[in-house]
Amino acid sequence: MKLRIHDFETRSRANGPGIRFxxxxxxxxxxxxxxxxxTTHDTSGGRELTIPELAGHLRTARDSGTAGLSLSGGEPLQQPAAAAALLDAARALGMSTLAFSGYTHDEIVALPGGADVLARLDVLIDGRYVASDRLATGLRGSANQRIRLLTDRYSLADVEATPVGEVRISPTGEVVLTGVDPLKLKVLR
Ligand code: SF4
Known part of the structure; x- marks a missing residue:
């Protein structure tokens, strides 16, 4: 089984509690x-990886201290079977699981394969991004979105304590901004 991804990051602190893949x-x-x-919208963009390939990256990250897996968008529920398989791989490694979805919880329940994804999540942040209700804190992009604790692995305070943004610089100099309110870089003259 393959998953079409935009990208992945092995150690993030701005996409859920603790250090996350x-x-x-x-x-x-x-x-x-x-x-x-x-840039994540095009359904034929990005690249495909197999679940075993991603599971191998997960294992390496877990062995280096990464504690959880977060699925972000693009839309995880538009690849539900592959998302569920990757969540299974994370859980088999003892990692926690979290997903951001533009669908609401009720919509996910009604989607083919949606319940299978929900059954493998500790935390879901659900709902469309509504720019007029922009919030950008506690992992919620806008005020209509909800943090759903689907297991007792984390408290609401754990999730809301997630930093709103981070800047990561790879060994090759690539700069990556992530989080619900990534830092804005200023050019000084
Ligand atoms: S914010 Fe909306 S359009 Fe953008 S990836 Fe999430 S669900 Fe899709």
Whole structure:
């Protein structure tokens, strides 16, 4: 089974509690105005990785101290079978699981494969991004979104304590900004 992804990051502190492996899924048709990640929308963009390939990266990250897996968008629920398989791989490694979805919890329940994804999550942040209700704190991009604690692994305070943004610089000099309110870089003259 393959998963179409935009990118992944092995050690993030701005995408859920603790140090997390983040997979940005590729493909989203929900079309929220003001979406912060439009390059993830094209359903034929990004690249495909197999679940065993990603599970291998997860294991390496787990062995280096990464405690959880976060699925972000793109839209994880538009690849539900692959998302569920990756969440299974994370749980088999003892990692916690979290997903951001533009669908509401009720919509996910009604989606084919949606309940299978929910059954494998500790935390869900759900709902479309609504720019006029922008919040950008506690992992919620806008005030309509909800933090759903689907297990007792984390408290609401744990989730809301997530930093709102981070800057990561790879060994090759690539700069990555992530989080619900990534830091804005200023050019000084
Ligand atoms: S659901 Fe997420 S990725 Fe999709 S358009 Fe809305 S904010 Fe963007």
């Amino acid at each position: 983040v997979v940005w899924m590729q493909g989203c048709t929900l079309g929220c105005a003001g979406c912060f990640n439009p």
